[in-house]
Amino acid sequence: MPLVNWLKRRLVVIAGLLTLAYLLLPNVVVTVFSFNKPKGRFNYAWQQFSLDAWKQPCGVADMCGSLSISLQIAVWATIGATVLGTMIAFALVRYRFRARGAVNSLIFLPMAMPEVVMAASLLTLFLNMGAQLGFYTILIAHIMFCLSFVVTAVKARVMSMDPRLEEAARDLYAGPLQTFLRVTLPIAAPGIAAGALLSFALSFDDFIITNFNAGSTVTFPMFVWGSAQRGTPVQINVIGTAMFLVAVLITLFSMVVTNRRTKHNA
């Protein structure tokens, strides 16, 4: 039975590729249906090929506005969470201080908490304080849940860093600031970048916490959620496809650049 043997040897590969297909199938559907011309208000069944939505990506009322709000929140949340998270990560790895356990659990808990719970409790706080729900309450919430992820990403990187590099810098009469800027920061940079990228993705795509704390502000995920009730415009698929393509292209580009650089250095 050569065929059976062949299949047996490749069972893991076949199963893995099937999972990959399961993961990518919705993206294929999103892409295909961005060329659809639906009959009713919902874009769930294929009708006919059309480029209309790609020609007018902002042809739907309020959609591009919500996209821009989401981008602004994601950028500010990324900056906020990355700065605060990197500071915490350095303190955790580089210094001894009291209550380390309490600090660690305060950072771990937001990642181990269902989003609904955080969303609901944060709304309780805002309601009690009489805060105006909107852009700033969303931003506050996003910085809060991105922080822990930045800390973990940066911590992992700083921990694996050779302390002798900094010693060497100091031995060569670099001041503390110089050591930090010229040695420490460049080595920690990949961890910081990973944390920032993760923050951006988490913030941009967040729905549950945003839904609770947004007031009347509409982010892009909330626009999509609303459209699932009112009718899904094809333009949603255009944005989804474009984001997927941009993400793949940027990653491929950065991979090519890193490959070149490592080859160059070798």
Place this chain on the structure above:
Amino acid sequence: MSTLTETEAPPPLSPTTEETKPPRRRGRFTPYWLLLPGLLWLVVFFALPMIYQASTSVQQGSLEGGYKVTWHFATYWDAFGQYWPQFLRSVLYAAAATVGCLLLGYPLAYLIAFRAGRWRNLIMILVIAPFFTSFLIRTLAWKTILADNGPVVHTLHSLHILDLTNWLGWTAGDRVLATPLAVVCGLTYNFLPFMILPLYTSLERIDGRLHEAAGDLYAKPWTTFRKVTFPLSMPGVVSGTLLTFIPAAGDYVNSELLGSTDTRMIGNVIQTQFLRILDYPTAAALSFILMAAILAMVTIYIRRAGTEDLV
């Protein structure tokens, strides 16, 4: 993404250089200054809200007249008595999705770690890239995939798989949409990358020579997997299952978009109570029960996974 195991690890010893150097007065308070802004943020916008919520859950009153703390613990009992089916459903769906993620995710993580060769980076990108398309758009795509007259339902029907799932109560009336199967399928899909990435991280660390050694000792491939690979990948399995189960148990998006009123999970109830019915004490109590239940389950799970024979 192997965040959960990494945070569990004991904190690293700070480099000894700091200790051997003469103490600098200026540096004594440095860690506190570094920690202060971020921790303050977490205390005010994560810990404090929990306290507010705890207080809200024992208040009584109305929207118009305001709420007062009356230590009315009966809210908890009433809320649980009324919504225990949704709690149970959340746990069951989340558990099913976690098992699904493990079964689907393990082969792919294994493939990336050991078999992908020069395709490794490309497959990694393909696993992560869907993240950049809003998950709501991708979840809506399942409405098309599982549509009543679509090819998936048709195939399942002609293979008599739908008969089986109907009998099990996973689907109803030749449909997949608006049934538990659709919700679990959506949950599995949405949290699959959170399973694959930690699995991959722990598989990749395994020394390939261990496989050779097992082979040299006449272990069959399956035995090698069972006795060597899988035990060594346990950290990834533990953090992967946690990263899948916790968000899945609190999720209400999949149930709302792919399910029906019969598939409502506890997240749906909390959301409705908070945002539409505006019954804050009940909503707060429900979300507190959910938090307590998940923390308890996670603690027990980590203990068990930690003490059982990992190697």
